[in-house]
Amino acid sequence: MKLIHTADWHLGQSFHGQERHAEHRAFLTWLLDTLVERRADALLVAGDIFDVVNPSLRAQELLFHFIVSAHERLPHLEIVLIAGNHDSGNRIELPAPLMRRLRTHALGRVSWLDDGNLDTERLLVPLTDASGETRAWCLALPFLRPAEVTGAGMRLDQDEDDDAPNDYVAGITRVHRQLIDAAGKRREPGQALVAMSHAHLHGAAVSEASERPIVIGGEESISAALFPADIAYVALGHLHRAQQVGEARIRYSGSPLPLDFSEVGYPHQVVEVRLDGEALGETQAIPVPRPVAMHRVGPAPLERVLAELAALEDDPALSDARGRERSKEHWPWLEVRVELESPIPDLRARVETALEGKALRLLRLERRLPRVEGGDQKTRVDLETLGPRRLFERTWEQRWGESPAENVLADFDRLRQDVLDADDASTQGDPI
Incomplete structure (x- = not known):
């Protein structure tokens, strides 16, 4: 039997205010073609x-269009x-x-x-082959919120999880154990068990900035030892970096697309099982084509950043004017990180000038700013006495x-006056 394991699609993601529907549509089109080409019996989407x-x-x-x-x-x-924790x-x-x-x-x-x-x-979901015969059972366990697995209203064996760091992890552990036990009793000889869970396992590598913490403090992680050896494969979701956890049979498929610039540097894939x-039998990582390129320039001083931007070449598919205008939704995403020694008020304008004419x-x-010794020290001030400009x-x-230059103070005064004028306009005619 052949399965395709994927997770963390994040359909509808707003990427720094920009929609990514074209990228998600391209991924789902590719995934459907891959399912057909590989003659898959089942698709597992782990939250x-x-x-x-x-x-x-x-x-x-x-x-829904993909499912149909x-x-x-x-x-x-x-x-x-x-469902995952975002769902x-x-x-x-x-x-x-x-x-x-x-x-x-x-x-x-x-x-x-x-x-x-x-x-x-x-x-417990039966997985059948093309002839309709049940070859495996999927233990489909959605993301478990604290209210679902702690407190009254459920029968849980309290003695099993005395070593759990908190009640939430103990609850997650017990639910997994109950489902695994039930699946072992349900299956017949020759049928495999496949667990699917949206959770954070001990020792798994998280991405730099993109996964939303499930619980403040990061104490929600569970042990991979929770999945006994008679579970043939564990299909995990939540962490965006594709990886196995301890054994080849316990895997995060990872997200099919980078969901943050911090994820650009490692491969994105689905897993054939x-x-x-x-x-x-075996697993094989299938790389997902990246429908929109992502570039990350810096961190570096401004002159080097501008040189790197000048060296960036357009995608050949977007080389002509018609192609550019028609395919703006496929223009590469760009993050620029600049190390500054002092403020540069026209920084954005200089970066945009370097990008002029590029798709x-x-x-x-x-902006990566230098740390000033003592700059983080906090002192008490009287805001009413100090006033906005002095603050x-x-x-x-x-x-x-150092003190701000006169042109910087002039910009501050102008912006403050704009705010005051806007406030005055908004209160015109209001009763006192």
């Missing part, structure tokens, strides 16, 4: 399907979706009855039976170690 709990209509349309197209081209394909579990499950007609199983939340036990039946009976979209300009001067002096 964070959407970027926010209330995704746009366009983002939802991308998902996949069923049309591969009528036997089983699709299993679970609304209720929203993921809302169209579940319709999805089941397209052999798609959407699991957004866990539920509890009247006796307080986990409802494991709804989380082949099952041989009850065991894992690039400047999304982020980061600005003091802040500048603490940050840069």
Whole structure:
């Protein structure tokens, strides 16, 4: 049996204020072609399907169009979706009855039976081959929020998890164990077990700036030892860097696209998984083509940054004027990081001048400023006595170690007056 494991699509993501629908559409088109080419029996999507709990209509349309197209081209394909911490579990499950007609199983939340036990039946999804025979069981466990796994209303064995760092991790652990135990009793000889979970495992590498912490303090991580050896494959979501955790059978597929400039440097992929009976046969990483290039320039002094920008070449597909105008949504994204010794008021203008005529979209300009000794020390000030202008001067002096120039103060005065004028205009005619 052949599975494709993917996760962290983040459909509808706003990238520094810019939409990425064209990139997501290109990825889903490629994924569908890959499923057909590889003759996959099942697709596992391990959470964070959407970027926010209330995704746009366009983002939802991308998902539903993909599911319908996949069923049309591969009528036997089983699709299993679970909600991640970015998703609304209720929203993921809302169209579940319709999805089941397209052999798609959407699991957004866990539920509890009247006796307080986990409802494991709804989380066990049979995976069938082209002949309709069940070859494996998917343990589809959506992201577990604290309210779902702690407190009263559920029957959990308290003695099992005395070593857990907190009640939340203990609750996650118990839910995993109950589902794994139920799956072991349900399967028949020759059928494999495949666990799918949206969680943070001990020892896994996080990205520099992009994963949203599940719990403040990072104490939500669980142990990979939670998954016993009789689980052939563990399909994980949440961490954007593709990686295995301890064993080849326990893997994060990673996000198919970079979700932050900090993710540009490592490969993005989906994972093909082949099952041989009850065991894992082999896994193969399939690189995802990047529909829009991403460039990260710096950090470096301004002159070197400007030289690097001048050396950037256009994508050959965008070389002519017609191609540029027609394909603006495919122009590469650009982040520029400049190391400064002192303020440069026209920094953005100088960077944009260096980019003039190039098919690039400047999304982020980061100024890296020197630290002034003692600049972080905090002193108490009387704001009413000090006034805005003097407060600005003091802040500048603490940050840069020198007084602001006259042209800087003139700019500050002009901006402050603009704010005051705007306030006056907004209150015209208001009763006292």
